[in-house]
Amino acid sequence: MRRYGQIIQLKPEYEGIYKELHRNPWPEVNEVIKECNISNYSIFLKDNLLFAYFEYEGMDFEGDMRRMGESEITKLWWEKTDPCQIPISSAGENEWWVNMEVVYHLD
Amino acid sequence: MRRYGQIIQLKPEYEGIYKELHRNPWPEVNEVIKECNISNYSIFLKDNLLFAYFEYEGMDFEGDMRRMGESEITKLWWEKTDPCQIPISSAGENEWWVNMEVVYHLD
Numbered sequence: 682m683r684r685y686g687q688i689i690q691l692k693p694e695y696e697g698i699y700k701e702l703h704r705n706p707w708p709e710v711n712e713v714i715k716e717c718n719i720s721n722y723s724i725f726l727k728d729n730l731l732f733a734y735f736e737y738e739g740m741d742f743e744g745d746m747r748r749m750g751e752s753e754i755t756k757l758w759w760e761k762t763d764p765c766q767i768p769i770s771s772a773g774e775n776e777w778w779v780n781m782e783v784v785y786h787l788d
Numbered sequence: 789m790r791r792y793g794q795i796i797q798l799k800p801e802y803e804g805i806y807k808e809l810h811r812n813p814w815p816e817v818n819e820v821i822k823e824c825n826i827s828n829y830s831i832f833l834k835d836n837l838l839f840a841y842f843e844y845e846g847m848d849f850e851g852d853m854r855r856m857g858e859s860e861i862t863k864l865w866w867e868k869t870d871p872c873q874i875p876i877s878s879a880g881e882n883e884w885w886v887n888m889e890v891v892y893h894l895d
C-alpha cells in the first residue's frame with residue numbers, strides 16, 4: 682500500500698460550492714475511486730488550500746488514474762469541481778492536484 | 789476514530805535538517821505519539837508547506853496532546869524541529885500546526 686498526499690488551491694469564491702459538492706458526493710464517483718484501488722481518502726481545507734490524503738493498493742497508479750479520468754461520471758464530476766480549483770504555482774504543465782513528498786510516517 | 793489534517797510552513801533553509809530528522813525519528817518520540825492514541829501518521833512536503841495526516845483513537849485529544857507536550861523526550865525533539873517551522877499566517881496566537889477542516893471522506 683502506498684500513501685499519497687496531494688495539494689491544490691481552492692478559489693475562495695468557490696468554497697461554498699466545493700464544500701457542498703463534497704458533502705454530498707455522487708455515489709457513482711465514489712465507486713469509481715474505489716475501483717481504482719483508492720481507499721481512506723480524505724480532503725482537508727484551510728484558507729485557500731486543499732490537501733488530499735489517500736491510500737493506494739493497486740499495482741499501476743498511473744493506469745488507474747487514467748481509468749478514473751476516462752470514466753464518464755468522473756468527467757461530469759470534474760466539470761463541477763475543476764472550476765473551483767487552481768493548481769499551486771509550482772505545478773507542472775499537466776499537473777492538477779500536485780503530489781507531495783512523504784517525509785515521515787509512523788504506523 | 790477521528791482523522792486530522794494539519795498544516796504548517798517549513799523554513800526553506802531548514803528543509804535538509806527537517807527531512808534528515810524525520811528520516812531517522814527518535815524511537816522514544818514515536819512511542820509517545822502512539823501512547824497518545826495517534827496512528828497512521830504521515831507528514832508530506834511540497835515547496836515550503838508541510839501537511840500532517842494522522843488518526844486519533846483516544847477519548848481526549850486535547851488531554852493527549854498536553855501529555856505529549858509534557859513528555860521530556862518530545863520537548864527535546866521539538867527543540868530540534870520547532871526552529872524548522874513557522875505557523876501559517878492565519879494561525880491563532882497559540883497555534884503551531886493548524887488543524888484543517890475535513891471537507892470530504894471516503895472509506
